[in-house]
């Protein structure tokens with residue numbers, strides 16, 4: 001007679017599966033809680049304690065860790081010495097293993113959970129059985145994912161035959177599962193132990209969705225989310241309409257959201273190729289959008305628009321006038337959704353960006369390696385600000401400087417942002433020299449550069465950026481400072497009547 005060992009923390013869906021085993025003439029063996037669930041449902045089950053002739057003990061820390069179990073999982077059925085050992089010790093074979101583990105990840109989602117409570121949720125016996133059974137995939141069918149119960153039930157109802165490739169695939173899934181489970185534990189304990197730059201790192205991500213392709217059609221790609229679903233992350237967004245998100249959409253939307261979280265007042269961000277092309281702040285979402293649009297009515301074409309307030313009919317009417325890839329907002333009025341529905345392809349995402357936290361790690365893959373750093377979460381405080389010129393910025397200039405500083409942090413380096421009246425008027429992104437970025441931003445601003453402010457993500461290595469800014473009519477500059485040639489830039493700013501503020505903070509973004 002075949003035997004199935006069922007030991008599950010999440011009991012959902014387990015009764016029909018156990019019934020399918022019984023109907024097939026397979027004996028079901030279970031641990032305490034699972035045994036009680038199945039018995040209560042009238043399914044005949046043998047308790048593990050009966051098989052091991054040992055009671056479950058130490059608050060369940062020891063239940064299945066026994067040769068009567070592990071021998072039955074690991075014995076090579078085609079190796080006579082293994083089978084002889086099994087006979088000698090009266091170890092019965094186990095042919096199916098259905099296990100899901102203690103909910104460690106769920107437990108640590110609670111920020112107030114005590115270490116002891118989290119540690120108690122580290123499953124020991126479950127992974128041991130899964131690994132043993134998966135190692136012996138030639139003889140054992142191992143199911144860790146409740147999504148596979150259906151397949152198992154169906155197969156038990158027909159021929160109960162599993163091809164070796166199927167058992168192998170299930171085994172690989174088991175090792176992915178236990179690896180991710182252990183990665184989460186290692187990450188949590190490493191954090192608790194206060195270890196930085198550990199000798200090895202394992203990050204665990206779960207498939208959110210396969211993507212049609214990557215950055216280009218010939219590149220295969222998929223989107224993985226951080227373990228669980230982080231509030232405010234794209235994985236938690238609700239898509240109300242439109243085509244499936246693409247690889248580039250996800251990157252651009254992420255960039256738009258990162259920038260948007262800098263702002264509390266109603267703000268709209270338009271992003272193209274990971275850079276903001278227009279940002280506007282206003283009293284209402286519609287006003288903020290109008291400013292973001294006017295900032296650069298050309299580049300917004302085919303862009304991503306993110307708004308940190310509900311999108312109403314007035315805003316939606318402006319949005320549908322354009323070709324956009326994505327519109328993101330915390331909510332949309334039903335009228336706004338009706339208006340947006342006229343543009344079937346535009347992806348409309350509802351996402352509570354207020355929940356988004358600028359914390360955690362920033363991972364960048366390089367050939368043969370991975371760079372790991374903290375996210376750039378350094379916010380500007382009053383104490384950071386130092387006016388280095390004779391002229392102080394006016395009140396309006398201060399507002400524009402702080403506005404532009406929030407944005408330049410999210411523009412690829414070398415980055416220059418020109419802003420005026422709560423609106424970007426020029427963005428110079430990703431240039432190989434700083435004055436080149438300034439020239440692009442100034443050219444884009446045109447007449448609007450007169451009276452605008454300029455923000456730079458890093459210091460001026462020479463005064464040429466001040467020179468081009470002054471010629472264009474820029475009135476105030478914000479930059480980190482720290483160049484050995486700072487004084488030359490300050491002198492030139494004084495000569496041209498420009499107010500200049502140092503922040504002492506660099507915001508490179510490569």
Ligand SMILES: NC(=O)c1ncn([C@@H]2O[C@H](COP(=O)(O)O)[C@@H](O)[C@H]2O)c1NC=O
Pocket residue numbers: 007008009010030031032033034035060061062063064065099100101102122123124125126127
């Ligand atoms: N200690 C053991 O021997 C052991 N054997 C199985 N478990 C786990 O116990 C859980 C099921 O327990 P129960 O059937 O008592 O509700 C499963 O998540 C399983 O992975 C164990 N628990 C933890 O390590």
